[in-house]
Amino acid sequence: MAQRRYQRGHLFVRGKRRKNWVARWWENVIRPDGTLGRVQRSEVLGPVSELSKREARKLLEARLRPLNQGRCRPQSIVTFERFVQDKWLPVVESTQHPGSARTYASKLRCHVLPAFRHKPLNQISRYDVQLFLAEKQARYSGAHIHGMRALLSKILAGAVEWGFIEENPARGSRVRNRAPVRPRHILNPTQVQSLAVSLPEPCRTLVLLALLTGLRIGELLALRWERIDLLRGAIEVRETFSEGRFGPPKTKSSERRLALSATGRRILEAHRTRCGQTEPNDLVFATRRQTPLNPKNLLRRVLRPACDRLGLPPVTWHGFRHTHATLLSEVGAAPRVAQEILGHSDVGMTLNVYTHVLPEAQRDAVEKVGDVLFPNVPNSAATGQNAERLVH
Numbered sequence: 021m022a023q024r025r026y027q028r029g030h031l032f033v034r035g036k037r038r039k040n041w042v043a044r045w046w047e048n049v050i051r052p053d054g055t056l057g058r059v060q061r062s063e064v065l066g067p068v069s070e071l072s073k074r075e076a077r078k079l080l081e082a083r084l085r086p087l088n089q090g091r092c093r094p095q096s097i098v099t100f101e102r103f104v105q106d107k108w109l110p111v112v113e114s115t116q117h118p119g120s121a122r123t124y125a126s127k128l129r130c131h132v133l134p135a136f137r138h139k140p141l142n143q144i145s146r147y148d149v150q151l152f153l154a155e156k157q158a159r160y161s162g163a164h165i166h167g168m169r170a171l172l173s174k175i176l177a178g179a180v181e182w183g184f185i186e187e188n189p190a191r192g193s194r195v196r197n198r199a200p201v202r203p204r205h206i207l208n209p210t211q212v213q214s215l216a217v218s219l220p221e222p223c224r225t226l227v228l229l230a231l232l233t234g235l236r237i238g239e240l241l242a243l244r245w246e247r248i249d250l251l252r253g254a255i256e257v258r259e260t261f262s263e264g265r266f267g268p269p270k271t272k273s274s275e276r277r278l279a280l281s282a283t284g285r286r287i288l289e290a291h292r293t294r295c296g297q298t299e300p301n302d303l304v305f306a307t308r309r310q311t312p313l314n315p316k317n318l319l320r321r322v323l324r325p326a327c328d329r330l331g332l333p334p335v336t337w338h339g340f341r342h343t344h345a346t347l348l349s350e351v352g353a354a355p356r357v358a359q360e361i362l363g364h365s366d367v368g369m370t371l372n373v374y375t376h377v378l379p380e381a382q383r384d385a386v387e388k389v390g391d392v393l394f395p396n397v398p399n400s401a402a403t404g405q406n407a408e409r410l411v412h
Contacts, residue, residue, distance in 0.1 A: 026088050029080050031073070039068040041076035045084055049142070050096040050184070059097065096184040100136040100144065100175075104128065108178050120270075122263065127171050131156065136172075141179050146189045153195060166195045205333035206343050207231075214330050222313070223322045225291045226305055227340065232284045234344035234362050237337035238262045239269065241312040246300035250289060253280040257363065261312045274363035345370060 029045040044062045051057045065071065065079045086092045096103070112121055135152050136144060149172065156165045173190035180188050207215065216228055230240060238260040247256040255278045260269050269275050280288070292298055297310060305313050315337055327334055341362070348358045359370045 027084060029084050031076055031080055033068055034064075041065040041068060041071055041073075041079075043076070043080040043083060045080075045087070047087065047092075050098075092186070096179075097140045097142060098184065100139050100141055101133060103141055103179060103184060104133065104175060107182065107184075108175050111178070123167070124171055124174075127168055131168050132172050132175075141176075141185050144176070144189050146193065149190045149193045153193060157195075162195055169193055169195055204342050205335060205339055206346050207332070207335065207339075209347075211330075211332055212343070215326060215332060215335075218326045218330060219322065221294065222291065222305055223318050225287055226313070226318070227323070228287050229284060230337065230340040231344055232281055232287070233278055234341050234348075235278075236260065236270070236274075236341060236363075237315045239274070241303070241305055241315065242266055243304045244300065245292070245298055245302055245304060248280075248288060248304065250280075250285055250292075253282070253285050254278065255280055269363070271363070271365050273365040276360060276363050278361060 027045055029043055032042055032044070033039050034042045041064070042062055043065050044060060046058050047061050049057055049059050063083065065076050071079075112124060136148075139148070149169075152172075153165055153169055156168060169190060173188060173193075176185070176188045176190050179185045212231060216224055219227060226240060229235070230237065233255065235243075235255075235257065239257050242259040242261040243255070243257075244259070247258060249255075257269055257274060257276050257278065259266055260274075261267075288304075291304070297303075297306065303310060303312060307313060319337065324334060326332075345358060345362055348361065353361075355367050355370060359367045362370055364370045
């Protein structure tokens with residue numbers, strides 16, 4: 021560390037028609053090569069017509085006090101782009117789930133880098149972040165903009181953690197509306213049964229197991245027979261398949277042991293009888309060459325056509341996971357239990373994002389409220405006027 025130097029700064033007037041007090045001082049910084057240096061900073065304190073020289077000097081002293089007391093550590097003057105490319109991306113690519121890394125790369129390339137590419141890290145302000153989000157608001161959904169904000173905050177949090185800047189300017193920024201781009205389609209039990217009957221194997225078993233367990237599609241495709249205990253009715257999640265390669269589950273909470281229902285056991289026993297590859301290390305759902313099935317091809321060639329024939333809403337693999345979470349709530353499963361089954365790190369994710377309300381459950385709920393409030397009113401259209409009189 022360089023020796024701390026006490027300084028009083030320099031105060032002067034700038035401008036001809038509109039004169040302003042301007043402060044100038046020196047700050048220690050970390051150069052892009054990692055060495056310590058000093059740069060000159062300047063800041064407009066206010067118009068001369070509103071601030072006396074004495075008041076301007078007090079503002080400058082207040083600005084310099086943390087520097088003179090040694091409470092401000094040197095910050096890096098590396099640009100946002102160079103920090104992302106040289107420091108942040110290598111860490112993300114080696115530690116993040118491939119799907120998450122791909123999502124980050126897309127938002128980074130299309131939105132975040134063009135806005136902050138040449139700006140030094142220590143000059144990105146809260147105003148810059150909020151202005152960036154406000155400009156995106158007119159063209160993109162709230163959920164998409166929230167993803168941009170989350171990515172920018174994650175990058176700047178890394179810069180804070182690694183000592184490049186002192187605070188994260190993206191923390192506290194807000195996005196007006198976080199509604200999803202497309203509504204999430206949740207199947208009710210009747211729709212699930214209709215869909216299952218119309219599907220060929222092995223897609224039928226894959227869909228049913230997704231609905232019965234809530235496993236992610238990557239976790240299902242990486243499932244091996246040695247991880248299934250049909251005798252005790254349990255499944256261990258220790259691996260996932262994404263972006264063409266096997267790897268650890270998405271998060272630490274995703275490594276879990278799930279109870280398997282009697283229905284799920286029967287479905288898997290029948291599937292084990294049909295398939296010819298049942299060695300402990302063999303994949304449960306695989307091609308003849310023991311490679312994982314292609315979820316996109318199954319969705320496009322099998323699932324979507326079946327939904328079109330049955331008049332069902334278009335489904336997704338992740339939609340089955342949402343359906344399972346919703347059914348857990350309908351049968352009265354505790355939030356903590358649902359969190360462990362789904363492998364979420366935060367119970368808020370389970371409740372606020374994955375748990376939906378089926379129309380039938382909503383109707384039953386309001387009917388029960390009506391029965392509690394007016395237990396003696398017959399439930400028929402003929403007595404509607406009497407019920408209305410009771411209410412009023």
